[in-house]
Amino acid sequence: KQEVTQIPAALSVPEGENLVLNCSFTDSAIYNLQWFRQDPGKGLTSLLLIQSSQREQTSGRLNASLDKSSGRSTLYIAASQPGDSATYLCAVDPRATDSWGKLQFGAGTQVVVTP
Amino acid sequence: ETGVTQSPTHLIKTRGQQVTLRCSSQSGHNTVSWYQQALGQGPQFIFQYYREEENGRGNFPPRFSGLQFPNYSSELNVNALELDDSALYLCASSLGPGGNQPQHFGDGTRLSIL
Numbered sequence: 001k002q003e004v005t006q007i008p009a010a011l012s013v014p015e016g017e018n019l020v021l022n023c024s025f026t027d028s029a030i031y032n033l034q035w036f037r038q039d040p041g042k043g044l045t046s047l048l049l050i051q052s053s054q055r056e057q058t059s060g061r062l063n064a065s066l067d068k069s070s071g072r073s074t075l076y077i078a079a080s081q082p083g084d085s086a087t088y089l090c091a092v093d094p095r096a097t098d099s100w101g102k103l104q105f106g107a108g109t110q111v112v113v114t115p
Numbered sequence: 116e117t118g119v120t121q122s123p124t125h126l127i128k129t130r131g132q133q134v135t136l137r138c139s140s141q142s143g144h145n146t147v148s149w150y151q152q153a154l155g156q157g158p159q160f161i162f163q164y165y166r167e168e169e170n171g172r173g174n175f176p177p178r179f180s181g182l183q184f185p186n187y188s189s190e191l192n193v194n195a196l197e198l199d200d201s202a203l204y205l206c207a208s209s210l211g212p213g214g215n216q217p218q219h220f221g222d223g224t225r226l227s228i229l
Contacts (some may be wrong), residue, residue, distance in 0.1 A: 014178070033213040042223040043121075043205055044158075052216070089157055093215060101212050102171055103149065105157030 002027045002094055006106035014114050021109045023090035028068045031093040035064055035075050038087045038108070047064075048075070048090075069070035080113045087111070118206050119221035127227045136191040136224045138206030144219070146170070146212045147185060147189040150205040153225070158205055163173050164189055165212040192224075201228045 003026045013019060023033070032051050036044040043062045050066040057064050059080040072086065079083055087110045091103040120139045126201040128134050140147050146165045150158035178194040187208070187216035193200055203225050207218035 025222070034217070036220075041203075041225065043119075044220040045205075046217065046219070051219055053198060091157075101163060101209070101216060101218075102150075102160045102173065103158070103207075104149075104160070105150075107157045109156070 002092060002104050004090060004092055004104050004106040006090060006109050008109060009107065010110040011114075012112040012114065013080055013112050015080060015082060016081075017080055017109060017113075019075075019084065021075040021077075021088050021090075021111070021114075023073040023075070023106055025071045025073075025092050025104075027094070028071055029067065029095040033064075033066055033073050034091050034093070034103070035062075036089045036091065037071075038089060039086075044089065067087050080111075082087050082115050085111055085113050119206060119219050121141070121204075121206050121221040121224050123224060125227075127226045127229060129229050130196055130198060132196050132208075133192065133194045134196060134226065136193075136206075136226070137183075138189045138191070138208075138221060140189070140206075140208035142168050146209045146210035146216070147183055147187065148207045148209070148218060149189070149191050150207065152203040152205060153177045156203070161178055161191070163212060170212050176180050195203050196228050198228050200226065202226060 035047045048064040059068040089108040091105045148163040149161040152158040162172040209216040
């Protein structure tokens with residue numbers, strides 16, 4: 001059974017510092033891994049999607065890496081800003097035919113960027 | 116292009132009641148997935164609908180049921196509400212049911228059970 005873990009559960013950094021968020025998963029049979037942002041009481045906004053054949057994906061200040069063999073992904077946010085304060089969730093799309101398309105999420109990392 | 120919309124945004128019910136939540140999928144999307152997110156947790160998959168048929172179900176009891184309509188919008192019904200059903204219910208739509216189809220999420224319905 002796939003388990004997705006995010007450590008730490010919460011993180012506070014001063015503005016300008018780089019953020020490093022970690023995600024681990026137990027079953028490497030995945031189609032892709034996706035990082036989402038969630039503001040309080042809101043839905044999920046997709047940030048980056050890394051296909052299983054890719055090693056990393058970049059968008060602006062965001063960079064996500066994927067090491068499928070070790071079951072790890074890392075989201076880097078460069079030069080953090082107070083507007084980056086949110087909860088960040090990772091989710092895997094399992095490759096098993098009875099599970100594909102049924103995203104499995106970690107519990108998230110709550111980030112606070114202080115001015 | 117209209118994104119995924121959910122209604123209502125907030126709902127308060129009492130134990131034992133029934134509730135219906137609604138989701139309009141993004142234009143061109145034929146698949147809708149529902150997730151339950153308890154406070155402080157990641158979303159948990161409830162079920163998925165593809166072309167009006169249930170296409171997979173997570174570990175939720177039968178009192179959680181759904182429908183998908185010909186226009187691909189969807190409903191989530193929960194009977195005999197329990198306190199633990201208090202959560203944010205998220206709907207996501209995608210171009211198809213298979214793996215590797217990006218899912219686009221709505222803002223959710225916040226359900227509170229008293």
